Amino acid sequence: MDDRLFINLSPGSTYLDKLTGKTKVRLFFAFIILLIATWDMRIIFPTLILTIIGLSSLHSKLKSVKAITIFVVFTNLLNLFLIWIIEPDYGATICGGSTVLFQFTPFYIVTGETMWYFLVRFCKMMATFVAAMTFIQSITPSELAAGLYANKIPYKVCMIVSIAFRYIPDILRDFQAIKISMQARGMELDAKKTTLWTRLKQNVLILVPLIVTSFDRVGNIANAMDLRGFGKNKTRTYYAEHEDGPGDRQMKIFYIFLYLLILVVIAFRIFKPSEFEVWYPWS
């Protein structure tokens, strides 16, 4: 079954893998909220380093993220380049100043502030991306459901998450089977031989039976769940959610620290806003 993308289905054995779903979810949200809240390189850079350490500690699975990492790095760089094309002196509005480093034309200048802003922005995006990848790679869908539930999300919502992950591979398999039968009936799906429009129309044809069979399945799943008492009680427990280990206790201290940091960052932004969005070390 090669169509599982990079979703992790069986729990691994590294430090991060062994944390409970609850800890993983809390850690992840701490990182993401912090990264959204701040433009301060003094916070972003250490965060980036931490997330990279986190991702590389899951060493066995690094290969599967290589392609998407290259893609994300590339699109981010392209994004920055486009900003520069439109507004080369963007750093002035954001860091307050334009220290010209060199000049192509009077309009196309390279300033220290703009470059600094780009660096901060790049680190921020990458840290968010690496945090997300670490999270996805270290958590199984069941732990995710359990983790969300432990964080006060209603369990019926959590179930949707894990059920979706459970049946995505099955639906992909159905799709493959239907595609094969349509190809055997003469549907040309080779991009070189047909126009995009024909292929689009044909893919709609494949979707019809896919939707019909998926609806059949949904009915069966719902029955199977009813018959085993899903929705009986107000609370629920999770087989996949083990008791807190030493890692969980250590990480608890760490994410409490992160949430406090978030509070500090937000408090600063509300009560003592700085003149410019991005902190610039040489101003």
Next chain:
Amino acid sequence: MKEPVIEFKDFSFRYKSQNEFTLHDINLTIYAGEKVLILGPSGSGKSTLGNCINGLIPFSYEGEIKGSLKVSGIETQNANIFTLSNHVGTVLQDSDAQFVGLSVGEDIAFSLENDAVPRSEMLGKVEAVAGVVGMEGFLGALPYSLSGGQKQKVALGGIMHNDVQTLLFDEPLAALDPAMGMTAIDLIDQIQKAHGKTVLIIEHRLEDVLYRHVDRIILVNDGRIQLDTTPDELLCSDILKANGIREPLYISALKNAGIRFTPGDHLDNIEELDFDRYKDDVVKAFQSVALSAAKPKGEKIIEVSHVSYGYNKERLALSDVSFDICRGEKISIVGKNGAGKSTAAKLICGIIRPQSGEVKINGEDYMALSIRDIGCIVGYVMQNPNQMLVKDIIKDEVGLVMQLHGFAQEEIDKRTERVLRMCDLYGMRNWPVGVLSYGQKKRITIASILGLQPDVIILDEPTAGQDYKRYTEIMSFIDELNRDFGITIVFITHDMHLAIEYTDRSIVFADSKCIADDVVFKVLSNNEIIERANLKQTSLVTLAERCGIDPEQYIHYFIDSEKAEREAFAKEGGI
């Protein structure tokens, strides 16, 4: 004093969406510790009966109820599905859909999770149950890596908690290959004996269920209980065929030999049958007819020679496989799941191409042909018709394949008409596909590939989940295509009845190799092949051995006589 567990009293049920009642005046009592088979053809109401017991009716499927049904003393209409699930555990037919967990352990724990049992308690319980159903050591396994039989064991494990009194199995054999089916029936039997549960099995495959003792059989048809008796008495009667149920093969064979039974003959267990009484009649009947000669073979259409193929580097799905398919033949490709049957079909259709070896179609190497080109020679029909039907109207569905091949509209109309007439669908050509029955849909999926006038049709499990009546309908239609239009038929199946009755030759796969390629009666009388391919020895072999006849010849004789009977029946204007 026997304690009643399930009591139907003048019970009738009508689905909300239907005008007619599905169940009529059911009066039935099942006692604690009984093992009961609810037997009936598709659409007889047997699954509806099961759903009334487990509470899906009326809680998931609404409708009108008359009369009373008590499960463990609880009137179901006044209870709810959760209360009932504490008393009745259900294993559904679709072993894939009911596997809601992401690992074996999780799925077994599902009902415990819903009961909010603390995890520390859960672990021990899950482990104990996994031991009972033989899945210990697999707790971390993912659903995608399990076989149908293993998934079913997990499903059974999942309902073993809470000390449910009654276990209900809805068509447990539908998705399993013959050997797995036997294991499943055996496991159900062991659990019933060891834990004293009441067991209800809803099935239409009588012979396979009778592999282990059953206390009582309830025959359901047209929403009514037709008969409520012991297996022994049921098998003596001639009521089975009239109700669309297949008799065990050995019973048919004995009846064909002119033997009449009386209750008390222990017909439900071939091992206990007193063969000395029947031997002479069986031998006489066997010797009275000459065996048919082998059919001459047509020219080769498809030649597969020394083909190997692997989806990944670790394991080959086909390893050095060679076989031919000749014009006008009927072939079954059999073997357990994952043995390479489906891969072989994909190979013939050109969806995958050999990594080594060669495939020739009509004498030419097929590497030059596209999937579309091959589609004009080899048609492929999937197991589930819902996965193939894309158009709303029958006629459009049949025309689609020609449209995709860019035929002129005039030609499409002409050929569509011809195909519709061939398949007896012309009268229904403007009907919407959605209103058709499963069997009719199947017929349309076959019609939908005939427009290209293929030489060969490959059918993937054409009879899976079909009762005897529908099965006969579908198969005699395919038989006609072969006889009247000379179309070569290839079945991919693990249904041994199908192989026996409708094919001339069997190609057997096991562990990605082709281990046998011979006439059906030779394959089926070879114990080594049967074991390696997870097939099941037919009861005909036992019968022949006990009567001192060569099993191979006896199966040959049986196939001949069944065929003759079918043809005579068709001439009378039967199915």
